Amino acid sequence: MSGINIHLLDAQTIGQIAAGEIIERPVSVVKELVENSLDAGAHRIRVDVENGGLGAITVSDDGAGILPEELPLALRRHATSKLAGAGDLFRIESLGFRGEGLASIAAVCRTVLLSRRAESDIGARVTAEGxxxxxxxxxxxxVGTRVEARDLFHALPVRREYLRSPGAEFSRISAWLSALAxxxxxxxxxLTHDGRTIWSLPPAAQAEHRLAQLFGPAAAARMLPVAAEGQGLRVRGYVSPPSDDKANRSSQYLFVNRRLLRSVQMAAAWTQAYKSALMTGRYPYGAVLLDVDSSEVDVNVHPTKSDVRFRRPALAFDLIRRAIVSALERHAAQRLEQTVLSPLPQRGLTPGVVVIDRRDPAAPPADLALRLAELRAAAVEETGSEANSLRVVLQLANTFIVASDGHDxxxxxxxxxxxxxxxxRxxxxxxxxxxxxxxxxxxPQIFEVSHGEAATLTELLPQLENVGFTIEPFGERAFRLAATPLDFRARAFDLRAFLDDVLEERADGTFSAQSLWASLACKSSVRAGEALQAAEMEELLRRLFACGDPMHCxxxxxxxxxxxxxxxxxLFKR
Incomplete structure (x- = not known):
């Protein structure tokens, strides 16, 4: 490379480089064009796709349209109607704003732009290539605008090599457009493909009317409504119940000011809300919409505008988490009412029974544990006796407690x-x-760990101290366990298994205070195969049904x- 002088790139090369950041595959073209249609105030948008988007993509709308003299300018890089100056970057309310979308499409496609304003009797058309x-x-x-983009990457055949089959590329388009809707x-x-209408969504009064299109009718019917607001932010949407889950996060959709995003930070709020409701490796699904003042969010952080930065990220994180937690708690209460139809015999609970006191103003208006107590009291009053109350029948295989109310x-x-x-607790x-x-x-117990585990455990000692452990370094790789939480005195606590869980979660990056509590609770609980007396089983059920979410560990x-x-x-075919 020696001997080559520094020089300015030509306009075509600059365009190809810029387009490579924005137009990655056919769905990228659809995204840029449909977002332009929405910014233009369109009420109807039609997307016609040929050969998975490799042949042609045409997006038509009934929006405001473009003046004839502005059509060539619309195809130039950094030409936009959405920004007047640098100050507007801090209050962006449109989906697009950089003026790069149409120029990037023209750089990799043969493009035809046709538009008409309502005050004009005739439209205008312009073609572009590079x-x-x-x-x-x-x-x-x-009236409106139509953009036709043909022969995607025709001048860059190497980019076509990285695309999948036409069917797979069209599936991406359909999934993204369904989510945006x-x-x-x-x-x-x-949406049409090769001249055939794949689906058509008429205008709907509420977002829930479109859940079935994205998640299927059965799953949509089971989803839980989410709603919360505070300090200028508002959260709404629908999420899956804990009984429904998926193998990955691809079905978690987040909108910020109606912008469809993939935010790692806000996805973590989703995960945190379900922390003790789903098994490891399983994920909830749904759609969460966050409305916030445009000055609170910076959308100019990613070439494809697929992520944002919040001015107060902790506030947005906590509002989303609390909104989902509240929805899960309401669902848990409903499931408990449906599952446990009658109360246990009303005897005094032993000291330390869990009764959760939620004084958070964003929590449901009625305390869940109190509500369950009221339900039990009402059931006893109605029956006038304990004849139909829930009774422990037996312990099965020293692992399961079998109970019945005489009916279920x-x-x-x-x-x-x-x-x-x-x-x-x-x-x-x-x-x-x-x-x-x-x-x-x-x-005191002395135990040894590896060098890597020793470094990690040393960092975790303050958190372990906060939950009741006294663990002290006792050499290069050795530690001394001097005290445990008081409640463990009646059980054999599996220290090694507990530490293995904590160290593994820390290594995987999934460690949190909640995961520490979960591991602690797990390793200090009655085991499968452990015999229980009838009184112990009854007491366990009383405590379980006083929990905020008694349906999941x-x-x-x-x-x-x-x-x-x-x-x-x-089941007995009667």
Whole structure:
């Protein structure tokens, strides 16, 4: 490379480089054109695709249109109607703003731009390819704009090598457009492929009317509404119940001011809300829409505008998390009412029973534990006796508790149930800021770990101290366990398994205070295969059904299965 002088690149090369950042595949073309249509105030948008987008993509709308004399300018880089100056970058309310979309499409496609304003009797058309823009010519056209992009990457065959089959590329287009439609229920969308209409969405009054298009009718019917607001932010949307999950996060959709995004930061809020409701490696799905003042968010952080930065990220994170948690708690209460139809015998609970006190103003108006107590009291008052109350029948294989109210059959996983009870007790103490009560060990335990584990464990010692452990360094790779939380005195605590869990989660980057509580609750709970007395089983069920989410353990596994009389009748083919 020596001997080559520094020089300015020509316009065509500059255009190809810029286009490479914005136009990655056919769906990128659709995204830029459809967002332009929405910014133009369109009420109807039609997307026609040929050969998965490799042949042609045409987007037509009934928006405001473009003046004939501005058509060539619209195809120039950094020409836009959405910004007047640098100050506008801090209050962007449109989807597009850089003036790069049409120019980037023209750099990699043969492009035809046709438009007509409502005050004009005739439309205008201009064609472009690369940096070459033809003269404007008058044509008959409806009000609105139509952009046709043909032969994607025709001048860059190497880029075509990285695309998938036409069917796979079209699936990306359909999935993205279906997701976007959730944020714009007032706009009609139509998608065709090779001349065949794939789907058409008429305008809808509410976003939930479009959930079935994206998630399927059955899944949409089970989704939970989400709503919360505070300090100038508003969250709304729908999320899946804990009983529904997927193998990845691809079905989690986030809108910020109606902009469809992939925000790692806000996805973490979603994950945090479901922390103890789903099993490891499983993910919830749904759509969450966040409305915030445009001055609170910076959208000029990614070439494809697929991510944003918040001025107060912690506030947005917490509002989304709390909104989803509230929805899950309401769902847990409903499931509990449906599962446990009658109360346990009303005896006094032992000291330390979990009753969660939610004083957060964003929490549901009625405390869940109090509501469940009211339901039990009402049931006893109605029956006038304990004849139909829930009773423990037996312990099955020293692992499951079988109970019945005389009509329905419940099977409870004793380990999962105890884990949920312990988790909520630990979480409640932590939320109140209570100092944990420790029990010194008569004979402190000395244990060794690897060099890598020793470094990690040393960092975690303050957090372990906060939940009741006293662990001290005792050499280069050795540690001394001097005290455990007081509640563990009656159980054999699996220290090595607990540390393995914590160290593994820290290595995977999934460690949090909640995961620490979950591991602590798990390793201090009754085991599968451990025999329980009848009184112990009854007490465990009382504590379980006083929890905020009694239907799942801290790791997301179900705690209770129920078979109604009708279901049992059907199983026996009666």
């Amino acid at each position: 940096e070459s823009i033809a003269a404007v010519e008058p044509v008959a056209a409806p 959730l944020g714009y229920p007032d706009v009609a969308f139509t 059959l419940l099977v409870i996983d004793q380990h999962a149930a105890h884990e949920r009870v312990n988790y909520e 630990i979480a409640e103490r932590a939320s109140r800021g209570d100092d944990p009560v420790r029990e010194p060990l008569l004979l 801290a790791h997301g596994r179900p705690t209770v299965l129920r078979w109604s009389e009708s279901e049992l009748t059907r």
